[in-house]
Amino acid sequence: MTRKEVIVMRDLLGTNKQVAAEIRKELRARGILSVNLLSSPGSGKTTLLEALADRFRGRRRMAVIEGDIETERDAERIRARGVPAWQITTGGACHLEARMVGKVLGEVPADLDLLFIENVGNLVCPASFDLGEELRCVLLSSPEGDDKPKKYPQAFLTADALVLTKTDLIPHLPFDPAKAAAEALSIKPELRVFRVSALRGEGMDELAAYFVEALARLRSGHA
Amino acid sequence: MTRKEVIVMRDLLGTNKQVAAEIRKELRARGILSVNLLSSPGSGKTTLLEALADRFRGRRRMAVIEGDIETERDAERIRARGVPAWQITTGGACHLEARMVGKVLGEVPADLDLLFIENVGNLVCPASFDLGEELRCVLLSSPEGDDKPKKYPQAFLTADALVLTKTDLIPHLPFDPAKAAAEALSIKPELRVFRVSALRGEGMDELAAYFVEALARLRSGHA
Numbered sequence: 001m002t003r004k005e006v007i008v009m010r011d012l013l014g015t016n017k018q019v020a021a022e023i024r025k026e027l028r029a030r031g032i033l034s035v036n037l038l039s040s041p042g043s044g045k046t047t048l049l050e051a052l053a054d055r056f057r058g059r060r061r062m063a064v065i066e067g068d069i070e071t072e073r074d075a076e077r078i079r080a081r082g083v084p085a086w087q088i089t090t091g092g093a094c095h096l097e098a099r100m101v102g103k104v105l106g107e108v109p110a111d112l113d114l115l116f117i118e119n120v121g122n123l124v125c126p127a128s129f130d131l132g133e134e135l136r137c138v139l140l141s142s143p144e145g146d147d148k149p150k151k152y153p154q155a156f157l158t159a160d161a162l163v164l165t166k167t168d169l170i171p172h173l174p175f176d177p178a179k180a181a182a183e184a185l186s187i188k189p190e191l192r193v194f195r196v197s198a199l200r201g202e203g204m205d206e207l208a209a210y211f212v213e214a215l216a217r218l219r220s221g222h223a
Numbered sequence: 224m225t226r227k228e229v230i231v232m233r234d235l236l237g238t239n240k241q242v243a244a245e246i247r248k249e250l251r252a253r254g255i256l257s258v259n260l261l262s263s264p265g266s267g268k269t270t271l272l273e274a275l276a277d278r279f280r281g282r283r284r285m286a287v288i289e290g291d292i293e294t295e296r297d298a299e300r301i302r303a304r305g306v307p308a309w310q311i312t313t314g315g316a317c318h319l320e321a322r323m324v325g326k327v328l329g330e331v332p333a334d335l336d337l338l339f340i341e342n343v344g345n346l347v348c349p350a351s352f353d354l355g356e357e358l359r360c361v362l363l364s365s366p367e368g369d370d371k372p373k374k375y376p377q378a379f380l381t382a383d384a385l386v387l388t389k390t391d392l393i394p395h396l397p398f399d400p401a402k403a404a405a406e407a408l409s410i411k412p413e414l415r416v417f418r419v420s421a422l423r424g425e426g427m428d429e430l431a432a433y434f435v436e437a438l439a440r441l442r443s444g445h446a
Contacts, residue, residue, distance in 0.1 A: 004234075041346050041367055042366060042371060070373060071373050094345070121346065121374070122317070122345055122346070125348065150293060150296075151294050154292075166366060172392055
């Protein structure tokens with residue numbers, strides 16, 4: 001990067017950080033747990049949210065902010081499960097920014113428990129942008145390969161949890177989930193690691209419990 | 224984006240375009256066909272290159288420029304197939320730029336036929352950066368889903384060929400290759416579409432022939 005590019009990037013990240021801090025403060029005050037989902041395109045973020053919607057139905061109130069470059073497709077899938085969803089289309093931009101999330105916050109229902117933010121499918125750029133979330137989850141699907149954490153370290157370094165998805169495909173793939181987890185943990189030892197097949201429901205109880213416990217901690221003031 | 228960001232981005236793209244044009248001119252003069260491979264992380268770019276290396280061994284001379292944020296892993300895999308490879312680690316940047324490719328060109332053997340450039344795994348940012356390539360191929364793996372072209376249109380719009388990869392997994396997935404191809408063709412009707420399983424070798428003859436024909440056109444001056 002040229003010096004001018006470095007300065008513009010620094011200003012952009014600085015402004016984003018301030019807006020993110022305001023969002024986090026507001027969501028904490030309202031007792032809403034926010035979760036930022038990061039991954040490559042097609043790692044299963046929307047399918048995971050559909051499975052969570054089914055699991056939380058009648059038990060916890062959830063909503064979703066969908067980030068995509070183009071189309072309303074993901075928000076439509078979520079709404080079809082009876083969950084409120086707002087689509088942010090970035091029109092070319094490779095990540096969500098806190099100000100985009102901030103614009104939607106006024107429409108979020110007062111009695112919400114969980115607010116999921118599905119970032120643009122991209123394992124690189126979204127890692128640098130705090131969206132005011134309480135938890136950041138990075139998804140890695142088994143077909144992507146177990147060598148990805150060290151190739152895209154920032155996403156794993158900034159995450160609280162790693163969700164290994166599409167575990168039902170593992171018998172058909174050269175993928176070792178223990179190797180993927182170990183490599184991610186070598187980057188960020190505090191990562192909580194989950195293995196799920198959202199299509200089959202495997203591992204979803206543990207993941208849902210993780211969010212419910214984090215919500216309880218947030219509301220007890222120990223987030 | 225702010226006005227300042229727009230100006231910086233415009234300058235960056237303008238400079239990149241100039242450098243790319245110089246690279247294209249030099250490679251054409253040397254009779255080398257260059258191919259820029261774009262896709263999400265884990266779509267199978269390196270595995271495709273390994274399969275091409277096996278197919279071209281003793282018949283065409285190929286080399287690879289590997290772009291990654293971190294690690295030399297991909298270049299090592301390519302070298303293990305007896306193919307020269309240069310690793311560019313961007314150290315955080317989400318795409319390759321022409322100047323990065325330009326730095327390696329001096330080391331490229333004079334008698335080369337095919338120069339593949341494997342971009343950083345990212346379906347968004349690399350689409351905006353011309354690397355001086357003759358052909359751009361976008362890969363979409365079956366586990367990523369057939370709804371991706373319209374969600375990430377720029378990568379498909381700027382490509383010459385679409386390679387649907389990991390077709391061996393289709394029986395285990397909710398993926399319709401005809402739907403994926405039709406959606407990509409609705410964005411870019413001129414796209415050549417290939418279906419391959421690099422691990423099993425399926426579809427590799429057609430793809431290899433496509434590159435060999437493009438090389439012949441380039442050397443006959445009809446690129």
